[in-house]
Amino acid sequence: MSIKPLNIKNKLKPAPTMEPKYSVELKDGAHTLKVADPKATRSSLALMNLAAVNGGAACHWGGPSALVEIMSVVHAKMFQNTQWFNDFNFVNDIGHAENGIYALRSILGYDDLSLDSLMGFRSINSSSQDTVRVT
DSSP: OOOOOOOOOSOOOOEEEEEEESSSEEEEETTTEEEEEEHHHHHHEEEEHHHHHHOOOOOOOOHHHHHHHHHHHHHHTTTTTTGGGTTTTOOSSSSHHHHHHHHHHHHHTTGGOOOHHTTTTTTTTTTTTHHTTTT
């Protein structure tokens, strides 16, 4: 008896096809990689956290802020292939790094996240789609 993997359709979204709203280029010799601008991502994260605190919710700043450069490069490399989920196993932490990931995805145009939706994320006025739609 041989063991075979289950044939389960992946429900993750394909990579965004547009360029980041704000981007920078990294050059390594002959290779150039366009990534989401870490400064824009960190600014989005700051606004998101400010809105969370003013709305009475908790926020995490240190981890997400420290990781924006790494996450910019990781997502740029992952999203070079539209069907990125066939090549990468990326875990979206619903915890201390979560706000940074959502801020980055907003800059990338992924998950239809806007700055307005980030500023209301996890607030009492947020829609249930804030946590359901984001993959």
